[in-house]
Amino acid sequence: MLHTLKRWPLIAAMLVMAFAFSAQAEIVVPNFVPLVQSAGKAVVNISTEKKVMQRGGLPSEMFRGLPPEFERFFEQFEGQRSARPRTQRSLGTGFIISADGYIVTNNHVVAGADTVLVNLQGANGKDHSLKAQVIGTDEETDIALLKVDSKTPLPFLAFGDSDKMEVGEWVLAIGNPFGLGHTVTAGILSAKGRNIQSGPFDNFLQTDASINPGNSGGPLINMEGKVIGINTAIIASGQGIGFAIPSSMADRIVAQLKANKKVTRGWIGVTIQDVDENTAKALGLPEASGALIGSVLPDEPAAKGGMKDGDVVLEVNGKKVDDSSALLRAIAAEAPGSKVTMTVWRDGERKTLTIQLGERNLKGGKKGGQIEEENAPALGLSVRPLTKEESRAARLKPGTGLLVVGVEPGKLAAESEIQEGDVILSANLKPVKSVDEFSKIIREDAKKRGVVMLQLQRQGQTFFRSLPLTDNAK
Structure with a gap:
């Protein structure tokens, strides 16, 4: 009994700490209500209309069993006779960035649209629509800037600094998923600097706040009510994986679109x-x-x-x-x-x-006969000098480079994705003008380093491939 009494102070201290930790955990759980009430008024639903030609005609089953020439005739006839205009509609999200009516959304939301309508939240929950003008778009970052004329100043959101955001911070997404206007979802910033191969400047924020079709162009908001991202993409086969353009990039793009109606890089x-x-x-x-x-x-x-x-x-x-x-x-x-x-x-x-x-301006060789071919079994490729015609086609000086005329499956060259028709320009940064020079570099410099770095030209593009030399290669 005495032993038990001596332990009571320790037990009491542990209980106090447990209650304190529990209370602290409750305090850090965010209350999103004020944030939704203040930021939600500046989020808009965007609907677009585009005229497209739709071809109709008789059911394809009616053509079955007919000779091919009759099928093509009737299909062509029906297609021409039934061609008619059709209105194609789509939905997306945007957010107001100034009281005078500038709105940011995704380029893919408004691309090719004949009419863009912006649906704003009104007093007493009554929404109203305004026709929007597309000020400018940037396809490479998927950003568009719109403008509406309103008789009264509009509520708006300001850009925050996405670079200062830490993974794990709370974020809020507001959008128009599947046409369900002003839907709010919450989550955390899951990762930064994601490259999903959607464009040349991929640097996305990743979040587990639910993002679905229709959320495109909507804001990703931090707990200060600032826009730190533009919701843009999802992984169709995944859940809780959405991507947003970081505000550190979007803010610069929007400023250029507003000033010049285009982006220069x-x-x-x-x-x-x-x-x-x-x-x-x-x-x-x-x-x-x-x-x-x-x-x-x-x-x-x-x-x-x-x-x-x-x-x-x-x-x-x-x-x-x-x-x-x-x-x-x-x-x-x-x-x-x-x-x-x-x-x-x-x-x-x-x-x-x-x-x-x-x-930056976005608008901006065949294999010949086997001449002086020499095998390089260690690398698993065969090379030879280029003919004058091949050098001219590749825009190379005569006597420059070696043409790859054979790649052995399972060898180093094949594993490094070197292909027949590639031109080897240099090896370990040393120009290659003959088979002998190439072989010497492999035997000496490459053997010493344990790797050979080849500069290749393929279909007008120049790049490097590094091949680690095995003991057999040495």
Whole structure:
């Protein structure tokens, strides 16, 4: 009994701590009601209409059993006779960013639309629609800016700073999923910097707040009521996985659309790729990081600034570049004509280049006979010099490069996705002009490093492939 009494103070302290922890846990659970009431008024439903030609006709079953020429005749006749205009409608979401009626949404919500209507929340819950003008769109980031004329000032949302958001913070999504207007869902910021291969500037925020078709263009809001993302994409086969354009990118795009009705981006004129472990080893890089320059286009800003094939960009204006996507975003974020400072890795050391940017513009070889072919069994490929005609077609100087005329399945070249018809321009950054030169590089430099990095040209594109040499290759 005495022993039990001595333990009561310890038990009491533990109970106090448990109750305190429980109370603290209840305090941090957010109350979304004030946030929904204040932010929800600035979220709008967007409906679009587009005229399309629909072809109709007799059921296809009626054509079965007829000779093919009769089927084609009747199908063509019916299609022409029954062609008629049809109104195609779609729904999406947007949010007001200024009292005078500027609205942000996704480009894919309004792309090709003949009419865009914005449905706003009115007093006493009564909604009303206004016709919107499309001010400008940016297909590459899937952002559109609209404008409505309202007789009274409109409630609006301000952009926050997505870069300062931490994974795990609470977020709120408001949208129009499946036509169910002003639907609110909550969750957390699941991840940052996601690349889902939807465009050249992918850098999405990921959230588990429910996002569905119709949510596109709606805001992802932090607990301060600021927009930190534009809800844009989902994984159809997944649950609780939605993606939003970060406000750090969207804010700049919207500002350009508002000022100029279009977006301009910086350009240096190179092909780029990520740096893998083998490439880092071949170049003597401390880590597999940065953006590898596959080729420098003649007379473009990078060439004029002294950049070379095989350089690895490590920093832009002092900010670290982790991969090729990061380099693309960093350059695109700068204005054409501006100068950027770039730190590159070349010949085992860091160098600084200053490059004046151009403007990004979206509108902007066959295998011959077996001549002097030589096998490289260690790599599993066969190469030969290019003919004059092949050099001309590839826009190469005569005597430059070797044509890949054979790739052995299961060998290093095949595993590295080297294909017949590729042109090898260099090996370990040493120009390749003959089979003998290529073989010597493999025997000496590549053997010493344990890896060979090939610069290849394929269908006008230049890139690198690094092949780790096995003991058999040595």
